[in-house]
Amino acid sequence: DIQMTQSPSSLSASVGDRVTITCRASQGISYYLAWYQQKPGKVPELLISAASALQSGVPSRFSGSGSGTEFTLTISSLQPEDVATYYCQEYSSGPLSFGGGTKVQIK
Amino acid sequence: EVQLVESGGGFVQPGGSLRLSCSASGFTFNTCAMNWVRQAPGKGLEWVSGISLTGSGTYYADSVKGRFTISRDNSKNTVYLQMNRLRAEDTAIYYCAKPVLSINKVRGYLTAFDYWGQGSLVTVSS
Numbered sequence: 001d002i003q004m005t006q007s008p009s010s011l012s013a014s015v016g017d018r019v020t021i022t023c024r025a026s027q028g029i030s031y032y033l034a035w036y037q038q039k040p041g042k043v044p045e046l047l048i049s050a051a052s053a054l055q056s057g058v059p060s061r062f063s064g065s066g067s068g069t070e071f072t073l074t075i076s077s078l079q080p081e082d083v084a085t086y087y088c089q090e091y092s093s094g095p096l097s098f099g100g101g102t103k104v105q106i107k
Numbered sequence: 108e109v110q111l112v113e114s115g116g117g118f119v120q121p122g123g124s125l126r127l128s129c130s131a132s133g134f135t136f137n138t139c140a141m142n143w144v145r146q147a148p149g150k151g152l153e154w155v156s157g158i159s160l161t162g163s164g165t166y167y168a169d170s171v172k173g174r175f176t177i178s179r180d181n182s183k184n185t186v187y188l189q190m191n192r193l194r195a196e197d198t199a200i201y202y203c204a205k206p207v208l209s210i211n212k213v214r215g216y217l218t219a220f221d222y223w224g225q226g227s228l229v230t231v232s233s
Binding site for chain 1: 151167168
């Protein structure tokens with residue numbers, strides 16, 4: 001089974017800061033990687049699939065990169081509405097697995 | 108508009124059973140593999156189970172294999188999760204999730220999820 005490790009588990013940054021979250025897979029998953037945003041008390045929302053394909057309606061300050069075993073989600077300019085927990089998910093092979101999450105807060 | 112509406116959650120004692128339902132609308136249900144994902148209180152997301160578009164293929168996390176059964180009725184646009192021999196660690200919100208269509212066409216249940224239901228809370232406690 002593939003294990004997904006996210007880092008950091010939490011971070012605090014100022015409005016306007018560039019924020020980077022890393023997700024590492026225990027084995028190569030090509031580009032079969034998605035990122036989700038979950039705001040407190042809400043349902044997860046898909047931000048990015050195929051490692052870097054931004055979903056329709058997602059602000060362009062979000063971007064994803066990587067392939068193989070190392071991936072990043074970048075928020076180019078953190079906004080107050082970006083306070084949330086972010087999860088990566090691999091869909092290379094079963095069973096599907098999610099990273100442990102990164103909680104993003106405003107400093 | 109895509110809608111996924113879960114039902115059937117509730118409170119059950121350890122060893123008991125529940126059946127969750129997810130009623131789908133707003134997309135062509137019988138062309139989509141479907142999945143269940145759960146989230147324990149204050150914890151992260153955990154994939155539980157997936158089913159192929161015809162129902163001929165079913166897939167499970169090790170943590171639920173042998174206890175949970177996923178099924179679907181394409182005439183009713185509904186996917187089910189029968190949960191038996193429930194344990195305290197099964198306590199969670201259970202989400203029904205729709206695949207990204209472009210991924211689903213090629214990879215079936217191995218997909219990302221672009222729509223999620225509001226979730227159904229299952230509490231297992233004595």
